[in-house]
Amino acid sequence: MPKFVVKNHEIAQLRAQLQKERKSSAALRQAIIAQKVTLDNTLDQLKVTEEALIRAKSTSPFQKKLPPEIRITIYKLLLVNRKLSEVGSIGKACNHGKSLKFELTPAILRTCKAIRNEAEPILYGSNIFIMECMGGCGPKGFSHVPQSPLTRYTDPDFELEYLNAENEKEFLGTEIHFDYNTLKALEKVKHWRIITSAYAPTPSNPVPAKSFVHFCQALCQQAPTEPQRSIDIVLALARLPATPINPKTGESQYEFSEKQLNFLLQPLRLLRDIKLVINIAQSKAELLVSEQACGILPDYYLPYNLPYMDAPKVRAKLERFMNLGPNIVQKYCALAEDLSPIEKVFKMHKRLEDYAVCFERSERFNEDMFTLQRGCEASFPVTEVRHYGWHLPRPSPGNPFKGLTHASYHPVEFEFSRAIVAKDKEDVIGFKAARAAVLKELEPQYRQMMHAADRLRDFVEKERVNGVFNECGCGVFHLYVEGGIESPLGDDLDRYIYELEEISSLLERTMPDEIRIQVKKRNYYV
Numbered sequence: 001m002p003k004f005v006v007k008n009h010e011i012a013q014l015r016a017q018l019q020k021e022r023k024s025s026a027a028l029r030q031a032i033i034a035q036k037v038t039l040d041n042t043l044d045q046l047k048v049t050e051e052a053l054i055r056a057k058s059t060s061p062f063q064k065k066l067p068p069e070i071r072i073t074i075y076k077l078l079l080v081n082r083k084l085s086e087v088g089s090i091g092k093a094c095n096h097g098k099s100l101k102f103e104l105t106p107a108i109l110r111t112c113k114a115i116r117n118e119a120e121p122i123l124y125g126s127n128i129f130i131m132e133c134m135g136g137c138g139p140k141g142f143s144h145v146p147q148s149p150l151t152r153y154t155d156p157d158f159e160l161e162y163l164n165a166e167n168e169k170e171f172l173g174t175e176i177h178f179d180y181n182t183l184k185a186l187e188k189v190k191h192w193r194i195i196t197s198a199y200a201p202t203p204s205n206p207v208p209a210k211s212f213v214h215f216c217q218a219l220c221q222q223a224p225t226e227p228q229r230s231i232d233i234v235l236a237l238a239r240l241p242a243t244p245i246n247p248k249t250g251e252s253q254y255e256f257s258e259k260q261l262n263f264l265l266q267p268l269r270l271l272r273d274i275k276l277v278i279n280i281a282q283s284k285a286e287l288l289v290s291e292q293a294c295g296i297l298p299d300y301y302l303p304y305n306l307p308y309m310d311a312p313k314v315r316a317k318l319e320r321f322m323n324l325g326p327n328i329v330q331k332y333c334a335l336a337e338d339l340s341p342i343e344k345v346f347k348m349h350k351r352l353e354d355y356a357v358c359f360e361r362s363e364r365f366n367e368d369m370f371t372l373q374r375g376c377e378a379s380f381p382v383t384e385v386r387h388y389g390w391h392l393p394r395p396s397p398g399n400p401f402k403g404l405t406h407a408s409y410h411p412v413e414f415e416f417s418r419a420i421v422a423k424d425k426e427d428v429i430g431f432k433a434a435r436a437a438v439l440k441e442l443e444p445q446y447r448q449m450m451h452a453a454d455r456l457r458d459f460v461e462k463e464r465v466n467g468v469f470n471e472c473g474c475g476v477f478h479l480y481v482e483g484g485i486e487s488p489l490g491d492d493l494d495r496y497i498y499e500l501e502e503i504s505s506l507l508e509r510t511m512p513d514e515i516r517i518q519v520k521k522r523n524y525y526v
Contacts, residue, residue, distance in 0.1 A: 029339065040226050047117075054114040063114055075119040076126060078105040085128035085193050090147040102149065124188040125227070133196040133212035134236070145178045146211045150185050178211060180218030187222040190229055197236035197300065198260040206238045206260040208267055210424045216267035217346045217426070224273040231274050235264065235325070236281045239301040250317065253301060257321065261328045267426040269335045270342060276332050278325035282318070345431045349423040352435055356412065359442055359449075359509055368399050369416055400518040401511070410515055412441050445510045452506035459499055 055063045062071070081102045083089050089100055106123060109116045132147040145151060180186055194215070198206035219229075240256040261278075268276070283302050303321040353370055360366045396402040401410035409417075415437040422431035511519070 025339065043226075051114065051117060054117070058112070058114055060112065060114075068118075071118060072122065075108075075122045078108055079119060079123040080104075080126045082128075084149050085130050087130065087132075087195065089130060089149055090132055090152070100149075100152075120188070124185065125190040127189075128191040128193050128232070129185075129189050130193045130195065131215065133194055133209050133215055134199075146215070150183060150189075151178075178214065180215060181221075183218075186218060190225060190227060191232075192230070193232045193234070195234050195236075198238040198263070206256070207263050207425050213267040213424055213426050216270050217344070220270035220272075220342070220344065229274045230277070231271075232277045232279070233264075233325075234279050234281050235261070237301040237303075237321075239299045241299075254320065257301065257324060261324050263425070264328060265331060265335070266428075268332050270344060270426065272336045272342065276329050278328050280321055280325050282322075343428050345423050345426050345428055348431060348435070349419055352419065352438065356416070356438065356442060359412075359445055361509075365399055365401060368396050368402060369413055370420070400515050400522070408514070410511055412438055415441070441510070448506050448510070452503050455499075455506070456503050459503070463496075 058064065066074075081104055083100070083102055089102075104123075109119055109123070129150055130148060131150075194212065196209050196212040199209040237257045237260060240253045257280075264278075281300070281302060303318045356369065357366055360369060401413045403409060415434050418434035419431055419438065421427075422434055
């Protein structure tokens with residue numbers, strides 16, 4: 001039958017085109033790899049030449065008389081310590097790392113440029129730096145930042161004094177957004193050991209810790225390095241809560257844990273130039289940092305701490321959970337080979353913020369739009385603060401666009417709350433859905449504002465032709481004579497006021513009637 005012949009022919013053409021594209025893609029990948037090797041070799045040669053010139057100009061006996069092998073050995077003795085990768089180097093027991101002595105001598109990097117160029121790659125390339133990104137909890141009454149030997153003297157510029165409500169003090173801790181861009185060593189460190197967890201805002205929705213997502217977002221903006229960066233992740237699984245609908249069984253816990261690991265791919269897909277290892281935390285000893293740093297031990301599922309049963313069954317169950325990590329690494333490697341552009345949700349979110357900020361003329365309501373917390377009641381700057389309920393939009397007293405219930409939210413504020421959560425998960429699909437909803441609300445208003453701008457321009461041009469607006473620029477209506485004397489402009493003042501009020505109404509933010517009533521009642525924009 002002709003219809004099927006044509007269809008099969010089209011399928012054959014598409015298959016041939018697909019094979020051709022695959023061959024072209026493979027050839028392009030090989031060309032890129034070859035060019036990268038050439039660039040790396042050229043950079044190495046330039047580096048060797050630069051170091052030779054520096055040594056030739058140096059008057060230091062250390063540079064002139066000692067061979068490179070001995071100098072490298074000295075640098076390693078001064079700058080390398082295994083404690084930098086151990087959980088005991090962070091946490092409350094060691095004053096969050098401040099009371100530890102790593103017996104390193106980084107001051108040698110400041111002696112001269114030649115020594116710094118030789119020694120700095122050893123400090124940041126031969127050490128493994130631990131970073132705690134547990135998320136979701138912190139010492140009660142204190143802000144919580146990711147802990148590492150690199151951040152042990154970092155004090156966040158943040159105070160909790162304004163969070164003095166009764167319900168605020170009941171939280172076990174407060175996690176703030178740590179700006180990884182302030183961590184200068186981020187671009188230099190070659191090997192990381194990340195202690196993280198499935199941060200579960202609700203029992204059925206385990207997602208990657210927010211601080212780990214922000215770590216990946218910051219790292220993806222750094223240039224690739226040679227040798228390749230490596231990240232060793234130790235992941236604490238969340239325990240599946242037992243419910244009548246979902247009884248606690250080994251199979252249910254495994255499926256729940258598998259879901260957590262798949263969520264971990266969302267921030268990891270931002271990184272295309274790393275060597276990844278994922279290990280499942282087996283016992284509490286691997287998560288010593290969680291007890292010391294956060295003051296509590298969340299309900300983690302630790303496969304090694306299983307109830308007593310037949311040893312072969314325990315080993316089989318433990319091995320099954322341990323294999324979850326390598327499976328995710330394989331999925332990550334498949335993503336890393338994809339040459340398509342990386343969709344970075346946190347950057348798309350910033351562009352959406354820059355667009356939406358133009359539609360709200362109140363500065364305090366503007367700030368409140370881009371946070372899940374209340375931010376406009378007091379005169380304090382809005383700071384992105386998260387607790388266990390960070391995924392839920394919260395009412396903001398004094399803001400008519402963020403009422404007590406989600407149903408009373410303005411549609412833009414509500415959809416922005418979804419976009420914020422998607423950003424902190426690096427959830428591309430969720431963010432695009434929220435962005436589409438925001439744009440659906442704002443684009444008609446944008447067209448209305450453009451119409452208002454056209455009307456205002458036409459109004460000014462028309463009255464300028466009539467001589468109302470004098471070109472002297474003094475701001476005075478020269479045709480209007482005060483003191484009750486009639487003039488052509490005086491007859492038209494009512495019309496001008498009406499016209500300008502109509503144009504002004506087109507520039508007002510679109511809102512539901514119940515919110516407009518509150519705005520008019522309290523004169524928020526007066």
